[in-house]
Amino acid sequence: MHIDEIDTPAVLIDMDRVEANLARAQAYADANGLPLRPHVKTHKLPEMALKQVALGAVGITCQKLGEAEAMADGGLTDIFLPYNILGAAKLDRLAALNDRVTLAVTADSAETVAGYAARFGKDAPLKVLVECDTGAGRCGVQTAGQAVALARQIAAAPGLIFGGLMTYPPKGGVARADAWLKEAKTALEAAGLPPETISSGGTPDLMKAAEGSVTTEYRPGTYIYSDRMQVALGHGTLDDCALTVKATVVSRPTGDRAVLDTGSKALAADPAPAPMRGHGHIVEYPDAIVQALSEEHAVVDLSACDARPRVGETVRVIPNHACVVTNLHDRVYLIRGDQVEREARITSRGKLQ
Numbered sequence: 001m002h003i004d005e006i007d008t009p010a011v012l013i014d015m016d017r018v019e020a021n022l023a024r025a026q027a028y029a030d031a032n033g034l035p036l037r038p039h040v041k042t043h044k045l046p047e048m049a050l051k052q053v054a055l056g057a058v059g060i061t062c063q064k065l066g067e068a069e070a071m072a073d074g075g076l077t078d079i080f081l082p083y084n085i086l087g088a089a090k091l092d093r094l095a096a097l098n099d100r101v102t103l104a105v106t107a108d109s110a111e112t113v114a115g116y117a118a119r120f121g122k123d124a125p126l127k128v129l130v131e132c133d134t135g136a137g138r139c140g141v142q143t144a145g146q147a148v149a150l151a152r153q154i155a156a157a158p159g160l161i162f163g164g165l166m167t168y169p170p171k172g173g174v175a176r177a178d179a180w181l182k183e184a185k186t187a188l189e190a191a192g193l194p195p196e197t198i199s200s201g202g203t204p205d206l207m208k209a210a211e212g213s214v215t216t217e218y219r220p221g222t223y224i225y226s227d228r229m230q231v232a233l234g235h236g237t238l239d240d241c242a243l244t245v246k247a248t249v250v251s252r253p254t255g256d257r258a259v260l261d262t263g264s265k266a267l268a269a270d271p272a273p274a275p276m277r278g279h280g281h282i283v284e285y286p287d288a289i290v291q292a293l294s295e296e297h298a299v300v301d302l303s304a305c306d307a308r309p310r311v312g313e314t315v316r317v318i319p320n321h322a323c324v325v326t327n328l329h330d331r332v333y334l335i336r337g338d339q340v341e342r343e344a345r346i347t348s349r350g351k352l353q
Helices: 015-031 046-055 065-073 088-100 110-119 144-156 174-190 203-211 228-232 322-327
Strands: 010-014 078-081 102-107 126-132 160-167 197-200 243-254 257-260 280-282 289-293 298-301 314-319 331-336 339-345
Touching: 010 015, 015 046, 015 203, 015 331, 046 065, 065 078, 065 088, 088 102, 088 110, 088 126, 102 110, 110 126, 110 144, 110 160, 126 144, 126 174, 144 160, 144 174, 160 174, 174 197, 174 203, 243 322, 314 322
Parallel strands: 010 331, 078 102, 102 126, 126 160, 160 197
Antiparallel strands: 010 243, 243 257, 243 314, 257 298, 280 314, 289 298, 331 339
């Protein structure tokens, strides 16, 4: 099947670029003795996760329980779920998943740990890492002392195993995160609770990840496809971007304006990462600016273009944020050159619970 036969809007995945991105990252990790545990949020496809593991990844990372269940259904057997899991229904599902795969989770509060402890027993214990806020300003304990206190609570619960520390570092903050984690590691060792795992992650700093002296595994996600956001942050170039959204020019109301059939429901509405502009990069018309999105329309400014598309022409758009685009579509088309290898259903799409 030729890509021209694919109706729009549609997500195309260039497998040559995927394989190059995966190989480059794994080679860096291997050379620096840093195990990878890739985050599947970008592709949400078990077959891609299995490729990552086959190349040498020690397991995968999932952000939500439903996503992890779908990955287990797809054959993945070692899953890290760095999220606070709360509520009886979710804890029951977590216990069922823990019976199927090698599993670890995180916690950043006494309440979350108490919930785990009440649900899990010695017969099938749950591994729990302490989430640390090393500067990203999201979840996580705020001090090394708090990390020790939570680790003690985990270790004291008969059905829990203290697994170590986890963080999502601030962009460009490998050194800052490493200093925070080093202090926490020292404090834990003094308390008789040496952390087995110190897990960090994020594609922007992937090629600097080995600078984290206490990190024992790294969790990049977007590196498999890349996108404009990653390019703006210094990770690779637009030529490394494997995911594009195929779109049709449905209108040319003025000489300087085109409208595509890929609005926010197909392309996502993430703002352009500085210094870039617009809601995506049109491969065939690099000087065009996708200046506005409504739900079903992308309005394109053509004023800087010498050549301009005609009504009915198709183009390919590199999105600002590939992960969100994946979650907007039921399927993707895996391609090499201009040929479709196969269509793949996104099994973890919408698994937000």
